[in-house]
Amino acid sequence: MFPLFVAETLIGLSIGGRLFLIAVGLSLIFGVLNVLNFAHGVFYMLGAYGAITVSALLLDNFWLGAAVGIVAVGIVGAIVEFGLIRPLYDRDEAILDQLILTFGVAMIVHELARMLWGSQPRSIPTPGSLDFSVGILGETITAYRLFVIGVSVVVLVGLWLFLTRTHHGHVIRATASDREMAAMLGVDVPRLYTTVFLLGSLLAGLGGALAAPLQAVSPALGDQIIIDAFVVVVIGGLGSISGAFVGAMLVGLFQAFGVQYIAAGDLALPFIAMILVLVFRPRGLLGEDEVL
Amino acid sequence: MSGDDEPTTDGSRDDEPTADRSTPDGPDPGALGVAGPAVERAGHGHERLSFTRSRLIEEGWTRERLLGLFVVWCLLVPVVLPSFQVYLFTEFLLLAVFATAFNLLYGYTGLLSFGHALFYAAAGYAIALTFRELGPELAGVLGGISPLATLLVAVVLGLAFTLVIAAPVGYLSVRLDEIYFALITLSFSMAFYAVLIQDPYGLTQGSDGMLLLLGTVELFGADVALADRNLYYYLVLAVAGGSMYAMWRVINSPFGTVCRAIRESPDRVSALGVNVTYHQWVMFVVSAFFVGIAGLFIAPLHSIVTPAMSFWTTSAIPVVAAVIGGAFYFLGPAVGAFVFLYLRWGLSRYPAFEAHWELFYGLVLILVLLYFKEGAAAGLVALGHWLEDLYGVYRTDGRSAAIEFVRSTLSEKAAAVRREVGRTSVRGRRSARGQVATAGGGSDSTDPGGGSDSTDPGSGSDSTDPTDPTDRPSGGDRP
Numbered sequence: 001m002f003p004l005f006v007a008e009t010l011i012g013l014s015i016g017g018r019l020f021l022i023a024v025g026l027s028l029i030f031g032v033l034n035v036l037n038f039a040h041g042v043f044y045m046l047g048a049y050g051a052i053t054v055s056a057l058l059l060d061n062f063w064l065g066a067a068v069g070i071v072a073v074g075i076v077g078a079i080v081e082f083g084l085i086r087p088l089y090d091r092d093e094a095i096l097d098q099l100i101l102t103f104g105v106a107m108i109v110h111e112l113a114r115m116l117w118g119s120q121p122r123s124i125p126t127p128g129s130l131d132f133s134v135g136i137l138g139e140t141i142t143a144y145r146l147f148v149i150g151v152s153v154v155v156l157v158g159l160w161l162f163l164t165r166t167h168h169g170h171v172i173r174a175t176a177s178d179r180e181m182a183a184m185l186g187v188d189v190p191r192l193y194t195t196v197f198l199l200g201s202l203l204a205g206l207g208g209a210l211a212a213p214l215q216a217v218s219p220a221l222g223d224q225i226i227i228d229a230f231v232v233v234v235i236g237g238l239g240s241i242s243g244a245f246v247g248a249m250l251v252g253l254f255q256a257f258g259v260q261y262i263a264a265g266d267l268a269l270p271f272i273a274m275i276l277v278l279v280f281r282p283r284g285l286l287g288e289d290e291v292l
Numbered sequence: 293m294s295g296d297d298e299p300t301t302d303g304s305r306d307d308e309p310t311a312d313r314s315t316p317d318g319p320d321p322g323a324l325g326v327a328g329p330a331v332e333r334a335g336h337g338h339e340r341l342s343f344t345r346s347r348l349i350e351e352g353w354t355r356e357r358l359l360g361l362f363v364v365w366c367l368l369v370p371v372v373l374p375s376f377q378v379y380l381f382t383e384f385l386l387l388a389v390f391a392t393a394f395n396l397l398y399g400y401t402g403l404l405s406f407g408h409a410l411f412y413a414a415a416g417y418a419i420a421l422t423f424r425e426l427g428p429e430l431a432g433v434l435g436g437i438s439p440l441a442t443l444l445v446a447v448v449l450g451l452a453f454t455l456v457i458a459a460p461v462g463y464l465s466v467r468l469d470e471i472y473f474a475l476i477t478l479s480f481s482m483a484f485y486a487v488l489i490q491d492p493y494g495l496t497q498g499s500d501g502m503l504l505l506l507g508t509v510e511l512f513g514a515d516v517a518l519a520d521r522n523l524y525y526y527l528v529l530a531v532a533g534g535s536m537y538a539m540w541r542v543i544n545s546p547f548g549t550v551c552r553a554i555r556e557s558p559d560r561v562s563a564l565g566v567n568v569t570y571h572q573w574v575m576f577v578v579s580a581f582f583v584g585i586a587g588l589f590i591a592p593l594h595s596i597v598t599p600a601m602s603f604w605t606t607s608a609i610p611v612v613a614a615v616i617g618g619a620f621y622f623l624g625p626a627v628g629a630f631v632f633l634y635l636r637w638g639l640s641r642y643p644a645f646e647a648h649w650e651l652f653y654g655l656v657l658i659l660v661l662l663y664f665k666e667g668a669a670a671g672l673v674a675l676g677h678w679l680e681d682l683y684g685v686y687r688t689d690g691r692s693a694a695i696e697f698v699r700s701t702l703s704e705k706a707a708a709v710r711r712e713v714g715r716t717s718v719r720g721r722r723s724a725r726g727q728v729a730t731a732g733g734g735s736d737s738t739d740p741g742g743g744s745d746s747t748d749p750g751s752g753s754d755s756t757d758p759t760d761p762t763d764r765p766s767g768g769d770r771p
Contacts, residue, residue: 036471087662095471096404100615101661103608107654115648227482227604234475267486274479279464282472 006139008256014145016252017152018214021207022225023232023244024155025200031239032176032196034095035085038102041226042109043201047073047208048217049117052124062127066209070202077201080105081194089193106222113219121216148210155203156245163241172196176239231270235277237284246286366529370522379593382525384633385532386590387613391625392539393582394610399619400543401575402555403466406607407477410461410484411454411580413602415587417488417496418450419443420504420597427507436510439518443506447588454584455577462576466569469558481602488599501598504591519592528589535585540622542578551575612653616660618667627669631656 026040050069055062084105088097125131130144163169175182175192183189215221228251233239236247251270258269277284370378390412397403423442430445431438465476491498506518518524542548553561554568562568591597600606609632610625617628632653639649660667678701686694 036474084658084662096474097661097665099404099471099474100611101658103611104654104657104661107650107657111648111651111654223605227478230475230478234479238471267490268483271479271483271486275464275476275483278468278472278476278479282468 006136009253010136010139010141010145012253012256013149013249014141014214014252015255016249017145017149018207018211019228019232019252020152020245020248021148021155021210022204023229023236023248024159024241025203025207026229027233027236027239027241027244028159028203029197029200030233031241032172033081033085033193035098035102035197036095036238037197037200038099038226039080039105039109040102040200040204040229041224042106042113042222043073043077043204044208044211044225044229045113045217045219045222046076046109047205048212048221049113049122049208050205051209051212052122052217053117056124062124062213066206066212069209070205073205073208074198074202076109077204078194078198080201081197085197086190086193106226110219110222113222117219119219121218123216124213126213144213148214151206151210152245152248155206156241159241228270231274234274234284235270237286240284240286243284243286247284363533366533370525375521378521378525380633380637382521382528382593383590384630385528386586386593387609387629387633388626389532389535390583390586390590391610391613391617391629392536392622393579393586395614395619395625396539396542396551396575396579396582398611398614399621399624400548400555401551401572402558403469403572403576404474404611405465405477405576405579406474406604406611407479407481408580408583408610409602409604409606410477410481411458411583412587412590412606413481413484413488413597413599414457415450415454415584416591416597416601417502418453419446419588419591420502421495422446422449423504423506424502438509439507440509443518450588451581451584454580454587458577458580458584462573462580466572466576478604478607481607482604485599485602485604488602496599499599501596501600503596505595506592519595524593528593531585531589535582536626539582543622547571547574612657614667616656616668618669618671620666621669621673624667624669627672628667631668 022040022044025043026037029035029037029040047066047069050072051062051066053065054068055065059065059068080102084101085098088094088101091097126142126144130142130147132143133140134143134146161169163173171182171187172192174185175187175189179189211217232247232251233244234247235250236243236245251273254269254273369381373381390408394405394408397405422445426445427438427442430442434441461477461480465473465480468476488496489499496502506524509516509518516523543552550561550566550571554566554571558568587601610629613628613632614625615628616631617626618624621627635652635656636649639652664671681701682694682697685697
């Protein structure tokens with residue numbers, strides 16, 4: 001009936017899935033640690049490069065390469081939190097200092113990536129096992145794009161179950177809402193912070209690794225994607241995981257439909273939406289005090 | 293010395309435990325214009341210093357004379373430096389205005405804007421558009437002096453355009469604080485970037501950007517190229533000097549004092565009956581105005597304006613400059629701008645580093661944030677005091693005493709650095725737990741001396757921590 005809408009919706013959801021994977025870690029880290037991590041975009045970029053490099057040079061298998069890349073990014077994230085961000089928690093302007101500090105980390109990683117991999121964009125083919133087309137309502141989409149959408153849903157549900165149904169999840173939410181009280185009750189807050197930062201970085205790495213077959217990867221990727229991630233988490237609500245999902249899907253659909261129906265200016269749309277949200281509902285569409 | 297018995301207030305990050313004290317109102321040959329908390333911390337130990345200082349002032353080393361020397365140097369730049377260096381120094385002056393204007397909001401009002409590139413780009417595009425659209429028409433009317441007239445019109449239009457944008461953007465932005473303020477300013481500048489690059493009205497030539505050539509003026513029969521490096525340098529020198537002086541006056545006006553109070557504690561100032569958001573809004577517009585001046589004059593220097601002027605990485609330049617230079621000093625951002633440009637220039641001489649200067653900025657930025665929150669300007673002030681001390685010792689006790697003074701203060705300094713590195717590596721572990729004590733002690737964000745004072749945050753946990761930091765094995769109790 002409306003073939004155009006189906007095609008654009010599918011593309012929008014596919015973009016949204018990728019955006020969610022980058023935004024969810026950012027939002028989780030902000031929700032628990034109160035750190036807005038500017039380096040999150042370069043972690044995503046590292047995940048993509050990790051998947052490309054390992055699968056192309058060492059293992060000749062995209063899935064193993066992606067796994068190695070993701071773990072490497074997680075380790076880098078944990079080191080950054082432990083070594084650099086941790087000393088700043090008890091400053092008065094901790095949040096601004098940490099923002100600027102992670103910006104410095106982003107600059108360094110960006111340059112290191114340029115040294116290691118050069119400025120030329122790279123890409124890898126879609127993994128063979130998912131390189132076929134699927135027909136939905138008369139439109140076709142590659143199975144890999146569907147897979148990415150599926151992974152984003154799995155991550156959303158998995159994180160939700162983890163945070164609401166497990167002991168560790170309860171501890172994390174308790175610490176997010178009142179870290180002094182959690183510390184008084186015996187929670188090792190610094191260790192929990194490092195763990196959550198590690199988890200968030202793993203998610204950034206996952207997003208980057210899965211996005212590698214879908215887009216050209218260059219060292220500047222981090223600079224671009226972090227802005228998209230900011231837009232998503234602000235629209236959804238800083239610190240809210242379900243908000244990140246809603247925000248990501250909205251922005252993905254914006255981008256898919258904007259290209260078609262707005263002659264020029266679709267690039268500005270997400271930012272205008274971000275401004276409107278900040279003006280009228282600064283906590284975001286789904287943002288509450290809770291992590292979820 | 294003082295660092296041992298008083299680890300809490302004396303600054304984990306004070307460079308010179310004994311010599312780092314400045315007199316709040318006495319004439320200060322360092323002349324870096326201390327902003328708030330540094331003044332309040334001025335305390336013990338400046339008796340001896342003020343003796344040396346008054347001696348120096350008697351001998352004529354007043355702030356005015358130092359400023360005069362700097363002005364003379366600026367006037368001589370085109371005479372003594374090669375052409376490229378004049379270009380670099382021009383760029384430095386404009387970047388200094390950009391960073392200082394940004395710091396009106398960050399250092400003096402407590403608002404971190406990540407979108408000041410918006411005003412930089414708006415003014416730059418305004419001058420480029422004026423020259424393209426109005427330039428030919430004015431040439432038809434005015435003839436030879438039309439480029440000069442166009443420049444004047446462009447400056448007026450550019451600043452008006454900046455103000456027209458800044459007023460609503462500022463009004464909407466200052467209602468948010470901290471991270472949300474940073475994010476909304478970021479999104480305004482990125483929206484402008486998107487409009488520039490997509491160019492919906494066919495005005496700005498999209499991602500290619502617009503060329504901007506000032507042209508040649510015919511004055512009294514002689515042809516004068518406005519873009520001539522030396523001529524343009526003097527123009528920029530006058531503009532930048534005027535802007536810096538105007539910003540200095542703003543900061544030291546009653547209005548600026550209220551803004552500084554807002555940075556320290558918005559709640560208290562609000563309780564005193566001051567309209568906090570109104571002050572923040574006005575300061576936002578003032579800040580944007582001076583950023584606009586920098587954008588107006590950088591465009592002809594580069595001869596081109598591109599959408600990248602509004603990209604967030606441009607907004608990051610004044611942030612980096614202010615943090616590296618020291619946001620609590622009036623001239624801190626200018627010092628940071630100097631470091632920013634000349635570090636890049638210095639690196640560009642080594643091809644291995646040239647392409648990767650960002651790496652060094654990142655490293656410097658992190659080091660400054662972790663260990664020297666007051667920035668390079670504080671280091672310069674400390675160095676100035678140390679030299680004063682040294683001079684005083686030399687004048688009273690002779691050369692051997694001066695050498696001894698150098699040796700003892702340097703070893704003291706080295707010990708302080710070692711201690712500090714050890715403290716920082718363990719502080720994080722204590723921080724989250726110590727937070728309980730901080731909350732209980734009530735020395736939280738409303739602490740008057742510590743509003744944005746980097747040295748303070750340790751105090752909450754330190755004051756309840758019986759262990760002397762000097763006894764701590766450095767990094768020994770990492771988990």
